[in-house]
Amino acid sequence: MLVEVARISELAPGGLKYVKVHGREIVLCNCDGKIFAVDNRCGHMNAPLNMGTLEGYYLTCPLHSVQFDVRTGEALNRPLYHYSGEEEAQTPPENFDNFPNWYSVLSEHIATCDLKTYRVVVEKASIKLEIKDE
Numbered sequence: 001m002l003v004e005v006a007r008i009s010e011l012a013p014g015g016l017k018y019v020k021v022h023g024r025e026i027v028l029c030n031c032d033g034k035i036f037a038v039d040n041r042c043g044h045m046n047a048p049l050n051m052g053t054l055e056g057y058y059l060t061c062p063l064h065s066v067q068f069d070v071r072t073g074e075a076l077n078r079p080l081y082h083y084s085g086e087e088e089a090q091t092p093p094e095n096f097d098n099f100p101n102w103y104s105v106l107s108e109h110i111a112t113c114d115l116k117t118y119r120v121v122v123e124k125a126s127i128k129l130e131i132k133d134e
């Protein structure tokens with residue numbers, strides 16, 4: 001079933017647009033005029049990908065920087081952790097002293113799944129997605 005989700009005028013080249021259709025959270029990606037659609041929730045820890053960045057065909061998660069190819073949904077790298085050591089200077093509560101290291105080690109064991117992709121049809125300036133019942 002094709003479902004209209006946006007107008008082409010709502011999505012500038014290089015832009016991202018969140019849409020919710022039939023209960024699914026999807027992000028539209030305008031890659032230099034060609035529109036792609038993937039799940040909006042990161043395959044690592046569910047961060048909202050519409051808050052990430054799009055460069056060419058690569059959508060980068062705002063939380064741990066996994067990059068996804070929006071043409072295929074494939075996760076292209078492992079999560080990155082941004083601890084610089086400055087956290088230690090913030091004198092966290094005693095029971096959180098080791099939190100950055102603990103979090104980093106734990107996160108290494110969380111798999112990153114590829115994203116589901118959706119077929120996009122652009123007709124008369126209307127962006128439509130093919131939504132299949134699952």
Ligand code: FES
Pocket residue numbers: 042043044045046047061062063064065066079080
């Ligand atoms: S939540 Fe997206 S890379 Fe971790």
